[in-house]
Every structure is written in C-alpha cells, then in structure tokens.
Amino acid sequence: MAGLHKKRKADLVNEGDDDSVETSDTENASSSEDLSSSESDPGNEKDPEDDDIVNIDFEFFDPTDIDFHGLKSLLRTYLDGEEFGCSELxxxxxxxKSVGTTVKTSEDDDPIGIITALNLQRYHQLGFPKEVRLFLLKHCQDKELKAKLQEVWDQAGTALVISERLINCPPQLASPLQHALFDEEIPWATEDEPSEELRNSFKFERFLFVSRVYQDNLEAPKPSGPGDKKGKKKKANKQTATMVYARPEDEFYHRHSSWSYTFPVTSRPVQKDELQPLRLVMLLSPDQAARARKELYKVVGNVALNQPEAAAGAT
Known part of the structure; x- marks a missing residue:
C-alpha cells in the first residue's frame, strides 16, 4: 500500500467557537465523535481564546467495511437531498482499497472525512455514476459547458474526485489529504496494482471535482425606469458576490481549472443574511491539479512532508 498516510497521526489545532463536529452540510450531522476541549485550572487566569482551541489527533486509514454507515452518513447529501445510490457509492x-483515504480520530470511530478518485469508465455500469451525471447535467445552464461535461464523462481516463469532510475540520487537513491521493496513492496504483487493467484504470487524464462553496446572497440592484426624477435611466451598481470556499484546496483547484460552473443548493431555505450554498463543478488536467496543489502546499503547508513515515513510504 502507499506508505506515508495510512494510520499516521496529524496533530492539528482546531480553532472555533463550537467544539462539536459538524458535517459538510449541517443537515448531515450524525457522526459519533466526542471532541471536547481540554480542561483548565479554574484558579488560574487564562486567555479567553483558550476556550476555542481543541487539540485533536487525526488519523488516516484505508476505507474498510466498518466505515460503511459512517461514510453513508457523510455522503448521503452528495446530491443535495436527491435520492441516489449512496450505499452503492x-x-x-x-x-x-488501493486508492482512497478516510480521516478519523481513532480507528474505531466513524470517518469525518473521505477522499478518493473513481474511474467513471470502470464503474459506468453501476447506478450511482449515472445518477451523478444526470444531476450535474440538469443543473448546468450553459449549453457549451453541458456539452463539455457530457464529453469528458464518457471519455476514458476521467476520474470523479469524491472529497467530503466535516465542515469544521481544520484547514491543515487539506494538504496531507491531497498529497495522499494525488502524490502517493494514484502513482502507486499505476505501478503496483496486480493487473495491467487495474494499473491502467488509475492512469487518469483529467479530474472532475464536485465541491461545496458559498456566496453572498446578494440581489443585484435594478436600474431605475424612465420615470425617475431626471428622466434618465440610472446605471445599476454592479455587485460582485464573494465566493467562500468550504475547503482550502478548492480555491486553488478552481483557479487552475479548465472550466467550471456553479449552481445553487435548493434543498434547504436560505435566509436573506445567510451565505448561499452552491455546488462548484470543475475539470482539471493532472498538470493543472499538480500546479494547484503546489500553490496549496506553499500557502497552507503540508504536514505530510514532515512526517518520519514519509521517507519510508516513498520507497
């Protein structure tokens, strides 16, 4: 197996007002982790921000049968509330097993994150790829992009990247997870899988990402009609909605993507002052994905490269 990340601890600090763990969609909070802040001596003065710091050990594992219910809980809103073959996925x-990593706080806990890449041609006879394809095409309003999506979906060498984790997981998890999948497991599988067919199935030529982002819920101002006081039409003030990336890596992948599109999540109501949840669909070549990861590692860091197991796993 690919070496460095399996059963490797990442000692990270999670900062936030809520010590609980939430899922990537708030409707999906059903994991069994009990992550609490460390107790302190009430007799000592302390920084108020100390209450917001939680020290957690994260461990990476191969997906196994004991993860079934935890992964199903994590992925059940993958199509934003629409019914699909989640169990099959x-x-x-x-x-x-050769390509894919779960994130846990211990081996016996439910996964709080998953990343893997599935060859769409290899699994094209299953039900869930067809359901995901229809979902993405239905929500693509641009005819040119819809044609591109249909084309790459049916081409050999297209990987669907499944990447979900709890929404308040620390951003430092981004780099080792990307490193594990793209820099270790996929290269390992293309060389060491037992059959040529399997080795070739991991020689990906493009990666299709389906991610979660958020955007300011802005209503564009309307131009004044001909009946304004001066009898002239006023120009609308252009407002650019700010995109908020739930996971740090998505900003870099988006920046380097060949093409992308977004569509709103309508499975739950959004208040006027809330961020609008969106789905972001983007396509990257291996070179584009590698450049995005290089930038990610520079900005966020990559604890995987500092682990003692890295050198041993690279052999």
Whole structure:
C-alpha cells in the first residue's frame, strides 16, 4: 500500500467557537465523535481564546467495511437531498482499497472525512455514476459547458474526485489529504496494482471535482425606469458576490481549472443574511491539479512532508 498516510497521526489545532463536529452540510450531522476541549485550572487566569482551541489527533486509514454507515452518513447529501445510490457509492469506495483515504480520530470511530478518485469508465455500469451525471447535467445552464461535461464523462481516463469532510475540520487537513491521493496513492496504483487493467484504470487524464462553496446572497440592484426624477435611466451598481470556499484546496483547484460552473443548493431555505450554498463543478488536467496543489502546499503547508513515515513510504 502507499506508505506515508495510512494510520499516521496529524496533530492539528482546531480553532472555533463550537467544539462539536459538524458535517459538510449541517443537515448531515450524525457522526459519533466526542471532541471536547481540554480542561483548565479554574484558579488560574487564562486567555479567553483558550476556550476555542481543541487539540485533536487525526488519523488516516484505508476505507474498510466498518466505515460503511459512517461514510453513508457523510455522503448521503452528495446530491443535495436527491435520492441516489449512496450505499452503492460507499461500497465502491470501500472495495477500491488501493486508492482512497478516510480521516478519523481513532480507528474505531466513524470517518469525518473521505477522499478518493473513481474511474467513471470502470464503474459506468453501476447506478450511482449515472445518477451523478444526470444531476450535474440538469443543473448546468450553459449549453457549451453541458456539452463539455457530457464529453469528458464518457471519455476514458476521467476520474470523479469524491472529497467530503466535516465542515469544521481544520484547514491543515487539506494538504496531507491531497498529497495522499494525488502524490502517493494514484502513482502507486499505476505501478503496483496486480493487473495491467487495474494499473491502467488509475492512469487518469483529467479530474472532475464536485465541491461545496458559498456566496453572498446578494440581489443585484435594478436600474431605475424612465420615470425617475431626471428622466434618465440610472446605471445599476454592479455587485460582485464573494465566493467562500468550504475547503482550502478548492480555491486553488478552481483557479487552475479548465472550466467550471456553479449552481445553487435548493434543498434547504436560505435566509436573506445567510451565505448561499452552491455546488462548484470543475475539470482539471493532472498538470493543472499538480500546479494547484503546489500553490496549496506553499500557502497552507503540508504536514505530510514532515512526517518520519514519509521517507519510508516513498520507497
């Protein structure tokens, strides 16, 4: 197996007002982790911000059968509330042991994150790829992009990247997870899988990402009509909505993508002052994805490269 990340601890600090763990969609909070802040001596003065710091050990594992229910809980809103073959998707992730990583706080806990890449041609006879394809095409309003999506979906060498984790996982997890998948597991599989067919199935030529982002819920101002006081039409003030990336890596992948599109999540109501949840679909070549990861590692860092196991796993 690919070496460095399996059963490797990442000592990270999670800062936030809420010590609980939430899922990537607030409707999906059902994991069993109990992550609490460390107790302090009430007799000593302390910085108020100390209450917001939680020290957590994260461990990376191969997906296994014991993860089935945890992964199903994590991925059940993958199509934003629409019914799809979630069990089939989870079973596929678990069976593909050579490529795929779960994040846990211990081996016996439910996964709080998953990243893997599935060859769409390899699994094209299953139900869930067809359901995901229809979902993405239905929400693509641009005819040119819809044609591009259809084309790459049916081409050999297209990987669907499944990447979900709890929304308040620390951003430092981004780099080692990307490193594990793209810099270790996929290269390992293309060389060391037992059959040529399997080795070739991981020689990806493009990566399709389906991610979660958020945007200011702005209503564009309307131009004044001909009946304004001066009898002239006023120009609308252009407002650019700010995109907020739930996971740090998505900003870099988006920046380097060949093409992308977004569409709103309508499975739950959004208040006027809330951020609008969106789905971001983007396509990257291996070179584009590598450049994005290089920038990510520079900005966020990559604890995977500092682990003692890295050198041993690279052999």
């Amino acid at each position: 989870v079973e596929t992730i678990i069976k593909q």
